Amino acid sequence: MDKRGIARRARRGLAAAALMWTGVGYAALPPVLAQAVARGAHIFKDDSFGSHVRPVANAASAFADMGSSPVHARFMTCAVCHVHGGLTRGVLADGRHIPSLRNAAAVFPRYSAKSHRIVTLEDQIQHCVKDGIKGRPPAFQGATMVDLVSYLKSLAAGQRMAIGGAFK
């Protein structure tokens, strides 16, 4: 592909990401599913799962980045660590980076050698709520889990399925 082609593709990718983030890109989904994705995005950004842990000060820049104010998320949410709705790599309070969630839904389940078990996407979400947010993890089959999984799947739409694979 020539340079212009690459630039065109990059622009299209960015436009798609912007559409996804605003929810417009779900027009093709059945409305009920699109609503689950939209609720998932909302939970991802705003739900603290009952936690009263406040994001540390330097996470404020991440909020500014995603167009949300620190006041908006008084307590920990997914978005504090997984900035930009999970579309770009995340950042922890100590400045360490974590992979984006672009293809997370396509690489689970994974095997954890540390805990000698298979970790599903739902396990990972529960883990992040328990240890990252310090909140009450959503039930496996509950509506909140369904919405979050729907949202993460929407981020991974079009990504290569790679069970047990690497994160982007």
Ligand code: HEC
């Ligand atoms: C305090 C920071 C923090 C918060 C808050 C957080 N996570 Fe994570 N998340 C991580 C870290 C660090 C990893 C990397 C793997 C690990 O240590 O579990 C991760 C990994 C993941 C992964 C697997 C992809 C990867 O990069 O390993 C998914 C999916 C995920 N998080 C979803 C969520 C969701 C959904 C929420 C909100 C319910 C959330 N996370 C909240 C820190 C966080």
